Amino acid sequence: MSHLQNSNLFDIKGLVAVVTGGGSDTPSLVVPSVRKYPTRFYIYPQTGPPKSSSSAVVNSGTLGPLARIPGDNNNNNNNNNNNNPDGPKPSISAVRDALWSVPMADFSRVFEVNASGAYYTVIAFLTLLDAANKRRARPEHNRLATPVAQVVVVSSIAGFMRRVPLSFAYSLSKAAANHLVKVLATALAPYLIRVNGIAPGLFYSELSSNDFSPGECAVSDGSFPPQQIPITRAGGEEDIAGLLLWMAGASGGYLNGNITVLDGGRLGVAPSAY
Structure with missing residues (x-):
């Protein structure tokens, strides 16, 4: 055993x-x-x-x-135009003006980073992923073999949310990244290259720093209201470490085309398509 x-x-x-x-x-x-x-x-x-x-x-x-x-x-231009559902309702003209004010080039640039960038990065490493498979030890009868090569795409729960936490470009590009996991997993299956994804919720980062008090990582219980995150805290290093070890080790070798949501239950209390 x-x-x-x-x-x-x-x-x-x-x-x-x-x-x-x-x-x-x-x-x-x-x-x-x-x-x-x-x-x-x-x-x-x-x-x-x-x-x-x-x-x-x-x-x-x-x-x-x-x-x-x-x-x-x-490039980290994510066109941060927050949508606050609890604030006063703006006029439709104000909504139109705010959304129209984002230059199309900036909108497209977010897709270049979050979707196109992920796609071309995977493509660039295909021959190395194939080489890794060719270096695997020969399989033994009735023994689990070393996992085949894997790509892990980190997207965001924003790609599943029907509210816009940062910007329309960000949410749509993350939805594209989520679907990229699915289509690449199917396309690369004949080559024994697995493609999986992680869709994190709120973790402290440069992008999410406005949601945290200075000097706080908010991983203790009660840091956030349950209406926002049912577990009432942000994600911590232990959360991402355990998930990565599971996906990268023998225990995750049967995963393919899977997107793991790591959000403390946030999608369960927000309008989402997950």
């Missing part, structure tokens, strides 16, 4: 991983979660000075083998 021990179910020893979002604070969430494992990480893209949190990850000296790959995807 040793194959059911935690050390085997969630073991990612020897894994080679590329963590995208190097121009944002994504690596600060992902890499520290698994830093104790002898795993090789590459952060992509990295053009110019990294964000402070990513820089801290890269320069910590505690993560083992880690490198940055140059790239050109360093």
Whole structure:
């Protein structure tokens, strides 16, 4: 029964991983979660000075083998036009003017980052993912083989929500990213390349910092009202670490075309299409 021990179910020893979002604070969430494992990480893209949190990850000296790959995807323009359902109702002309004020180029740029960027990043690594499959150990009869290569796309619950938490462009681009997981999983199935997704709810990041008090990560119970997040807190490092280890290890080897919502129940109390 040793194959059911935690050390085997969630073991990612020897894994080679590329963590995208190097121009944002994504690596600060992902890499520290698994830093104790002898795993090789590459952060992509990295053009110019990294964000402070990513820089801290890269320069910590505690993560083992880690490198940055140059790239050109360093844009965080999400057209932040908050829609407050509890505020006064604006006139339809005011709504039209606010939405029309977003230049089409800016709107499209959000899709370039969140949808097109994810798509072309996956395509760029297809031959390496195939090479990883070819390096797998030969299967043994009645023994679980090493999982085949996998892509994990991080989107957002905004892609499922019918309210607009940040902007229309952001929500629509995340919905596109969610569907990208499905169509790529089907397209790449004949090549034994799996595609899965994570749709996080509220975690502290540069993008969500306005929802947090200064110096607070809001992971303690009671940090948010249950009407907003039933578990009443934001997501923490433990939440994302456990999910990543499950998906990347032997325990997640049967996943394909799956999007895991990690939101503390937020979609359950908001109008959504999930």
